[in-house]
Amino acid sequence: MAGGTSIWVSPQAKQDPKAIFNLRLLYLLISVAWAGCFYGFDTGNIGGVLTLPSFKHAFGLDELSKKAYDDRRGTIAAMLAAGGSAGALLAAPTSDVLGRKWSVFLWGLVFLLGAIMQMIPDYSVLIAGRFIAGAGVGASSMLTPQFLAENSPKSIRGTMTATYNLMILFSLMLAFWINYGVSLWKSPGTDTNDTQWRTALGIQLIPGALMCIMIPFVPETPRYLINHGKSEQGLTNIVKLRKLPADHPYIQTEYQEIMAQVRYEQECFQGHSYWVVVKDVFTIKSNFRRFFLAVMLFLFHKFTGTDSLNYYAPEIFQLIGVKGESSSLLTTGVYGVVKFVTTIFYVAFLVDRVGRRLPLLVGAIMQASAMLYLALYLRFAGTNTETVGGTPAGGIVGIIAIYIYAFGWSFGHSVACYVVAAEIFPTRIRSVCMSFCFFINWIVDYGITRATPNMITEMGWGVFLLYAMLTYGGVVFIYFCLPELKGRSIESMDDLFQRPLWTMWKHAYPTEEEKVRHDVLEKTEQNHSIVPVDEENKGPEAAVHIEKS
Structure with missing residues (x-):
C-alpha cells in the first residue's frame, strides 16, 4: 500500500494521488485490524478445545450425561456471543464519548482480561471470562469497521474495512490448525495436562496485546473530530x-x-442525545431505510448457519462420516484454509473492483446450495458416525459441499454486512445504528450457538435444510434492496437512500456524479x-x- 497503488486497490484508486497510500495508513490498518483476531481465535478455538480430553477432564465434562454435556458445551461456546451482544451495545456510548481511537483501546483491554480468565481451570471463571472477552469482541466488531471506514480513502474503503474480516478468518484458520496440533500430543498424562488446552486458548492473548500497544499511536478519525x-x-x-x-x-x-x-x-437535527438520535433513525425515512437494510443483512449473515459450522465443525464433519477426533480436526483445518484464501481473493480483488453486491449474491447462492446438499444427504443416507471403514462417497461430497460453502461465505456474507454497515450511515447516527446492528448479530449468534448441539441431536438434517431456505430468502432480499456502494463517498449515501429500499435494484450501480x-x-x-x-x-x-x- 505504501508509496503507490497495487493489486490490492481498485482501478479508481489509480486515479487518486499516490501520496494517500502511505505507511501511516498501513500502520493504522494493521493496528486496528488486530481486533479481528479476537473474534477469529475464540470462535475457532473453542469448538476444537471442547473435544480435547484434557479440557473435558479439567472442567468435569467427561463425567456428564449426553444431554448435560450438550447443554454445558453449548453454554461455554455461546457465552462469548452473550458478552458480544452486551459489548456491541456499550460500544456506542464509548465511541461517542471517548472517541473511536480510545474506545478501540479500552475494549482491547477488556478482551485481554477475559482471555486471561479463560486460562483458569474453573467452570465459573471460564464462563465469566468468556462473557468478558465476548464483550471486548462484540465492541471491537462494531468499532473496528467504523474506525477503518472513517479513515479510509473511498477508493479502497471496502478493502480496508474488509481487512478486519480477513483477520477474523486468518485467526480462525490458525486456531483450527492449533487445535489439530495439540490434539496430536500423545505423551503420558496428556489427557489430564492443562497445557494442551491452555496452549490452544492462550494464543489469542498475542493479537490483543499487539493492538493495545499500537493503537495509541494512530490518529483519531477526522469525521469524529469534525462532528x-x-x-x-x-x-x-x-x-x-x-x-x-x-x-x-x-x-x-x-x-x-x-x-x-x-x-x-x-x-x-437538534442534539446528540441517544433519545433524539434513535427518534431520528426511526422517523426519518432515509435513515430508517439504511438501518433496516443493515439489520436484515446481519440477520441473513447469521441465518446461513456459519456459527454452527465455526463452533461445531469437528462434530459436523464426524456427522457426515469423517472418522476420529484428529481426522475431523484436520478436515476442519482445511475448511479454515479455504475460508482464509478465498477472503484474500475477495479483499485483494473483488470488494473494490467488482463491488459488494454481486459477490454477495453469488456467494449466498453457493452457501444455500451446499447446505441443501447436506440436508438431503443426511435425510436419505442418515448419519455415518457408526459405519465401518472410511468416509462414504456421499460423505466425501458432503466435505466438498462444506468447502464450497466456505468459498461462498468468504466473498459473500462473511464481509458484506460489516462493510455496508460501516459505509451507509451519517456520522451523527453511525455509532448507535452500528451498535444495534452488532447487538442483533451477537444475540442471534448466542441463540444459534447455544442451540446447535441440541438442534443437531433433535432435528438432524432439518437444521441444514432450515439454513438453506433462509439463505435463499436472503438472496431475494439482497437482489432487490442492496445497492452497490463501491466508489461512493460516505456522505453521498444521503442522496442514495432518498429512494425506497425495494427500488434499489433499479439504481444499484452509481454514475460518476452519484459518487459525490x-x-x-x-x-x-x-x-x-x-x-x-x-x-x-x-x-x-x-x-x-x-x-x-
Whole structure:
C-alpha cells in the first residue's frame, strides 16, 4: 500500500494521488485490524478445545450425561456471543464519548482480561471470562469497521474495512490448525495436562496485546473530530493520513464533504442525545431505510448457519462420516484454509473492483446450495458416525459441499454486512445504528450457538435444510434492496437512500456524479480553478480526481 497503488486497490484508486497510500495508513490498518483476531481465535478455538480430553477432564465434562454435556458445551461456546451482544451495545456510548481511537483501546483491554480468565481451570471463571472477552469482541466488531471506514480513502474503503474480516478468518484458520496440533500430543498424562488446552486458548492473548500497544499511536478519525466541533484538528488529521497539503484538491473535496454533512445535520437535527438520535433513525425515512437494510443483512449473515459450522465443525464433519477426533480436526483445518484464501481473493480483488453486491449474491447462492446438499444427504443416507471403514462417497461430497460453502461465505456474507454497515450511515447516527446492528448479530449468534448441539441431536438434517431456505430468502432480499456502494463517498449515501429500499435494484450501480454528495459536487464544479500548491503533488492524478468530482 505504501508509496503507490497495487493489486490490492481498485482501478479508481489509480486515479487518486499516490501520496494517500502511505505507511501511516498501513500502520493504522494493521493496528486496528488486530481486533479481528479476537473474534477469529475464540470462535475457532473453542469448538476444537471442547473435544480435547484434557479440557473435558479439567472442567468435569467427561463425567456428564449426553444431554448435560450438550447443554454445558453449548453454554461455554455461546457465552462469548452473550458478552458480544452486551459489548456491541456499550460500544456506542464509548465511541461517542471517548472517541473511536480510545474506545478501540479500552475494549482491547477488556478482551485481554477475559482471555486471561479463560486460562483458569474453573467452570465459573471460564464462563465469566468468556462473557468478558465476548464483550471486548462484540465492541471491537462494531468499532473496528467504523474506525477503518472513517479513515479510509473511498477508493479502497471496502478493502480496508474488509481487512478486519480477513483477520477474523486468518485467526480462525490458525486456531483450527492449533487445535489439530495439540490434539496430536500423545505423551503420558496428556489427557489430564492443562497445557494442551491452555496452549490452544492462550494464543489469542498475542493479537490483543499487539493492538493495545499500537493503537495509541494512530490518529483519531477526522469525521469524529469534525462532528464534535473540532474541525481544525479534523483537517489536520486528514492531512496527516493522506500526506498531502491542506489546499490540495483531494483534501479539500474530502474535507468539504464531511463539513457539508455536519452542517446539514446541525441545521436539520437538534442534539446528540441517544433519545433524539434513535427518534431520528426511526422517523426519518432515509435513515430508517439504511438501518433496516443493515439489520436484515446481519440477520441473513447469521441465518446461513456459519456459527454452527465455526463452533461445531469437528462434530459436523464426524456427522457426515469423517472418522476420529484428529481426522475431523484436520478436515476442519482445511475448511479454515479455504475460508482464509478465498477472503484474500475477495479483499485483494473483488470488494473494490467488482463491488459488494454481486459477490454477495453469488456467494449466498453457493452457501444455500451446499447446505441443501447436506440436508438431503443426511435425510436419505442418515448419519455415518457408526459405519465401518472410511468416509462414504456421499460423505466425501458432503466435505466438498462444506468447502464450497466456505468459498461462498468468504466473498459473500462473511464481509458484506460489516462493510455496508460501516459505509451507509451519517456520522451523527453511525455509532448507535452500528451498535444495534452488532447487538442483533451477537444475540442471534448466542441463540444459534447455544442451540446447535441440541438442534443437531433433535432435528438432524432439518437444521441444514432450515439454513438453506433462509439463505435463499436472503438472496431475494439482497437482489432487490442492496445497492452497490463501491466508489461512493460516505456522505453521498444521503442522496442514495432518498429512494425506497425495494427500488434499489433499479439504481444499484452509481454514475460518476452519484459518487459525490450533490451539494459538494455543485461547489467543486464551480471551483475547477483550485490548484495544489505543492508542486510534487501536481499531476494527472489530481487533475483526474477533480474532474471526476
